[in-house]
Amino acid sequence: MIREDPIVAALRARKCRITPARRAIAGCFAARCKPLSAQDVCAALKRGRVRANLTTVYRELQFLAAQGMLKAVFLQDGVQRYERASLPHHHHLVCLGCGTIAGVDMEGDLSRLERAIARARAFLVERHSLEFYGRCRDCR
C-alpha cells in the first residue's frame, strides 16, 4: 500500500479531521522542500485539479502551523511562506536574479551567536531569522 503523507498521519494521530482540502494542502509540503506562499499552494492545487479557495488555503496554513506541522518563513518581500516543520533546521539563500530559494545549514554557528547574546545582553533568544540575498550560480 501507498505510504500516507507524514503530515496527514500526524494529524490523524492528533484526531484532527482529514478533509480533501487539508490532505491536498498538506501534500504540497510533503512533495517539495522550498517555502510556499498561500498563492503558491493555490496554484499547485489548481494544477492538480483540486478545487481551491484562497481563504481556505490561508486558514489551513495557519491551522497546520498551529498544529506544528508547518513553520512560517519570512523573506523581504512581505509575503508569508511556510515549509514543513520537520525539515532539519536551516536558513535560506534567496537569489535576487531568479527567485530560487535554497536551504543552508548553519546551526552550529547560530547557536554560538545566541549564547553570546544571552551572555552579553541578558536577552533570551527564542528564535532567529537569517537569510542571505544574492546571486546563485546561474544568475551571476
Next chain:
Amino acid sequence: MIREDPIVAALRARKCRITPARRAIAGCFAARCKPLSAQDVCAALKRGRVRANLTTVYRELQFLAAQGMLKAVFLQDGVQRYERASLPHHHHLVCLGCGTIAGVDMEGDLSRLERAIARARAFLVERHSLEFYGRCRDCR
C-alpha cells in the same frame, strides 16, 4: 550656531531640495537609533507639531533610502522600517514582550558565514538579514 542634521547636510551637498517635511523626517532619524516605520515617523512628526501626510512620509522614506541616507529594516511583522544608513553595521534583537528593538554587532561572524557560503554553494551574497526574537531583560 546649531549643528545641522547630518542627513540634511548630506542632501544639501547632493543638491537635493530641502523642504520642511524632508527636514523633519530626516530629523526623526538623527535623533533615535531604533528603526522607524512610516507610521512611527508620522506619529513623531505630529508630536513635534509638524503637519504630516502619510503619503509624503512614504515617499520621503523611499527617497531618503534611494539617496543612501536610510536603510530598510525587515522584521517579521511585514512592516517596512528604516534606520540611518550611517549606523555601523549591526543586527537586531526584537523583544517579543515589549517590542523593543536593540542592535548587536556580529559582523565578524557573518562575513565568515558569507565566505563559507560563497565557497560551498557558488552563491554570491549581496546582503543578509539576521534578527533574533526573544525576551529582553525586563520581559523575562
Next chain:
DNA sequence: CTAAATGCAAACGGTTTGCAGGCGA
C-alpha cells in the same frame, strides 16, 4: 520659472473575518 514635492482620494495586494451552508467522524 520649472522641476520637484505635496495632499487627497482611490487603487492595490496580501491577508483576515463574518456569516451561511456543507460535510467528516
Next chain:
DNA sequence: TCGCCTGCAAACCGTTTGCATTTAG
C-alpha cells in the same frame, strides 16, 4: 447529529499611484 470546515463577499492594513496644486531654488 454536532462541530469543524468551506466558500463568498467584504473588511483590513500597509503601501503605492494618479492627479491637480504648491513650493524650493
